[in-house]
Amino acid sequence: MSSFRVILLSTALGMSILSVPAFADDCASGPVTVGFLPKLDTDPYFKVATGGAEDAAKEIGGKVVEVAPSQATAEAQIEFINNLVSQKVGVIAIAGNDANAVAPALKRAAKEGVKVISFDSDVAADARSVFVNQAKGDSLAEMMLQSMHDLIGGEGEFAILSSTPTATNQNAWIDFMKNVMAKDSKYSKMKLVQIAYGEESEQVNQQQALALVQAFPNLKGIIIPAGIGLPAAARALDQAGLIGKVKLTGLAPATLMKKYIVAGQAQDIWWNVTDLGYLTYFAAQEVAGCKVSGKEGDAFKAGRLGDYKVGAKGEIVLGPAKIVTPQNVEEFKF
Amino acid sequence: MTRLLSRVDGWDLLLVVLLTATVTLGALLTPNFLSAFNLSQAASGAAEKGLLVLPMVLLIIAREIDLSVASVLALASVILGVLVQGGVPLPFAIPIVIVAGGALGALNGALVTAIGLPSLVVTLGTMALFRGLGYILLGAASINAFPDALTNFGVDDVPGTRIPLVIVPFLVLAPVFAIALQLTPVGKRIYAIGGNPSAALYSGIAVARVKFSLFVVSGMVSAIAGVVYTARLSNARANNALGMELDVITIALLGGVSVWGGKGKLTGVMLALLLIATIRNLLGLNQVGGDAQGTVIGLLLIVSLLIGNAAEFLAFALKSSEAKAKMGG
Numbered sequence: 001m002s003s004f005r006v007i008l009l010s011t012a013l014g015m016s017i018l019s020v021p022a023f024a025d026d027c028a029s030g031p032v033t034v035g036f037l038p039k040l041d042t043d044p045y046f047k048v049a050t051g052g053a054e055d056a057a058k059e060i061g062g063k064v065v066e067v068a069p070s071q072a073t074a075e076a077q078i079e080f081i082n083n084l085v086s087q088k089v090g091v092i093a094i095a096g097n098d099a100n101a102v103a104p105a106l107k108r109a110a111k112e113g114v115k116v117i118s119f120d121s122d123v124a125a126d127a128r129s130v131f132v133n134q135a136k137g138d139s140l141a142e143m144m145l146q147s148m149h150d151l152i153g154g155e156g157e158f159a160i161l162s163s164t165p166t167a168t169n170q171n172a173w174i175d176f177m178k179n180v181m182a183k184d185s186k187y188s189k190m191k192l193v194q195i196a197y198g199e200e201s202e203q204v205n206q207q208q209a210l211a212l213v214q215a216f217p218n219l220k221g222i223i224i225p226a227g228i229g230l231p232a233a234a235r236a237l238d239q240a241g242l243i244g245k246v247k248l249t250g251l252a253p254a255t256l257m258k259k260y261i262v263a264g265q266a267q268d269i270w271w272n273v274t275d276l277g278y279l280t281y282f283a284a285q286e287v288a289g290c291k292v293s294g295k296e297g298d299a300f301k302a303g304r305l306g307d308y309k310v311g312a313k314g315e316i317v318l319g320p321a322k323i324v325t326p327q328n329v330e331e332f333k334f
Numbered sequence: 335m336t337r338l339l340s341r342v343d344g345w346d347l348l349l350v351v352l353l354t355a356t357v358t359l360g361a362l363l364t365p366n367f368l369s370a371f372n373l374s375q376a377a378s379g380a381a382e383k384g385l386l387v388l389p390m391v392l393l394i395i396a397r398e399i400d401l402s403v404a405s406v407l408a409l410a411s412v413i414l415g416v417l418v419q420g421g422v423p424l425p426f427a428i429p430i431v432i433v434a435g436g437a438l439g440a441l442n443g444a445l446v447t448a449i450g451l452p453s454l455v456v457t458l459g460t461m462a463l464f465r466g467l468g469y470i471l472l473g474a475a476s477i478n479a480f481p482d483a484l485t486n487f488g489v490d491d492v493p494g495t496r497i498p499l500v501i502v503p504f505l506v507l508a509p510v511f512a513i514a515l516q517l518t519p520v521g522k523r524i525y526a527i528g529g530n531p532s533a534a535l536y537s538g539i540a541v542a543r544v545k546f547s548l549f550v551v552s553g554m555v556s557a558i559a560g561v562v563y564t565a566r567l568s569n570a571r572a573n574n575a576l577g578m579e580l581d582v583i584t585i586a587l588l589g590g591v592s593v594w595g596g597k598g599k600l601t602g603v604m605l606a607l608l609l610i611a612t613i614r615n616l617l618g619l620n621q622v623g624g625d626a627q628g629t630v631i632g633l634l635l636i637v638s639l640l641i642g643n644a645a646e647f648l649a650f651a652l653k654s655s656e657a658k659a660k661m662g663g
Contacts, residue, residue: 041623041624041625042625065621066621067618067621067622067623068623068624069623069624070623070624070625070627070628071576071577071624073573073576074567074569075563075567075574075575076624078379078566078567079379079614079615079618080618082371082372082375082376082379082618083615083618083619085371085372085375086366086367086369086371086372086375086619087365087366087619088366098476098567098569098571100476100478100568100569101476101478101567101568101569103568104485104488104489104566104567104568105489107489108375108489112371164474
């Protein structure tokens with residue numbers, strides 16, 4: 001009896017989804033609704049970015065809806081991609097948790113007439129039209145090295161405290177830094193003594209930072225290219241009374257490092273996260289209106305940020321990141 | 335009155351009412367909720383949970399539990415990825431993965447039945463162990479290159495409909511499990527074991543063998559879910575379906591399966607699966623994020639347990655007052 005009911009239910013479910021898909025691939029004539037899909041709902045970084053998008057929406061019309069998963073996984077994002085398609089947004093702007101795993105869902109969204117762009121963390125290139133990148137990866141590596149050079153006077157031992165041994169971005173940056181140091185005589189007096197890993201955990205970062213300082217008595221600085229690691233290491237060294245003796249630089253929200261930056265104990269490489277959201281919203285509206293397709297050379301104007309051009313592989317670069325110093329720290333709201 | 339009450343399962347009725355109310359509210363208040371695309375995608379999102387909950391219900395009814403299902407799913411996904419990467423064609427790779435899942439289930443089953451360890455502890459251990467093996471095989475990396483046959487299965491619909499292919503394994507297995515549980519001697523034995531293990535043993539039921547088989551089946555179905563998951567997300571990585579076992583257990587309990595064993599039916603569980611999928615979908619459509627969704631589901635579980643208990647108490651009170659009236663008359 002009950003198995004019969006199960007079959008009935010399954011059939012009912014089946015019947016209700018027996019219909020023909022509707023395709024639409026037209027260009028919007030006015031501003032559309034843009035669905036923002038960040039990696040994780042608790043990450044303040046994306047809250048700030050969405051704020052920037054809302055500023056842009058106030059200027060040129062249209063609407064921002066934000067949905068975010070509670071786990072930083074592709075699986076969680078896929079449900080929200082489908083949700084956004086069902087809500088019939090014009091464009092989905094996604095920061096991908098897994099470049100390839102979200103691709104089928106994004107392609108399906110495109111089939112339903114929703115345009116897709118990525119920001120902050122790219123997805124598979126054939127699943128989106130443009131990628132709004134905060135900064136060129138190489139430039140970030142170069143600036144971190146430059147910043148360390150400036151902090152320690154271009155001379156002495158330093159270490160790198162990276163995220164995980166398998167992190168793609170970080171490994172590419174480390175390789176880039178090693179290459180530059182080998183070629184450029186400006187860095188000839190700087191010596192990279194060790195690469196350690198903070199495993200994206202505050203606790204491990206703190207332990208590793210202290211361990212580095214103890215293992216290398218002449219250590220003058222640490223580069224920490226990971227948003228969780230840099231503030232965590234700064235706090236650990238602060239408590240141990242070692243910050244300043246050992247200088248820090250890397251990637252992290254500028255506000256979290258402000259105290260140490262102002263005191264000259266650390267620097268930071270950062271970009272304007274509000275602007276990233278602002279630019280992403282403009283790019284989304286251009287894509288919705290078919291004015292930008294992702295072809296290299298497509299150009300558009302992004303409000304107060306000025307003119308942008310689509311580069312190779314559909315990439316739009318926000319602009320060079322900045323080395324945050326006591327002089328410009330006030331510019332950064334995040 | 336009591337006859338009627340005892341014939342209609344009160345719990346199923348409660349779930350039907352909740353489901354009808356949710357769907358009606360959704361249809362009225364949320365545009366596009368009833369669109370073919372939305373329903374189709376909501377269904378495909380529940381494909382793995384639907385599979386995992388089938389053997390889980392049988393295990394809980396038999397007073398056991400399998401916390402390792404999501405880890406078996408992940409390890410199966412990793413094994414499939416490694417095999418495909420190594421050039422093994424799908425018609426061989428998929429059976430190997432399912433057999434491997436059965437072997438993992440057999441390990442759980444052997445530890446529980448041969449050594450007599452509690453399944454809660456055993457599968458808590460293997461939950462970490464199996465996922466750990468996935469990390470050993472693949473590290474934090476992922477495998478994304480799969481044959482078209484598999485990735486198409488992950489995104490395409492049954493030809494001519496909008497029923498996603500990924501839900502088909504569930505649609506095939508669910509009736510099989512329901513029939514096995516409700517209409518066959520095996521099902522009767524499972525209820526008997528959960529109702530009273532000692533009595534079941536003394537009445538000649540091979541308790542250990544039944545339990546061992548259930549764990550093997552759980553491993554195999556979890557491996558099938560692993561294949562489905564790999565196809566749907568076109569990726570194999572060790573952190574796939576992290577924490578899904580809790581969703582699955584929630585669905586089973588909301589479906590009216592008793593944590594103390596011996597009680598519960600798959601019909602209720604299927605209703606619970608539909609209810610949770612619908613609620614999550616509606617919340618998502620109304621821009622409610624993941625954490626808040628979890629809160630709503632948690633509340634739903636507790637409130638429905640309270641209502642269920644109150645209803646049972648009322649039915650009992652009604653019965654005893656009628657009995658009293660009869661005795662008085």
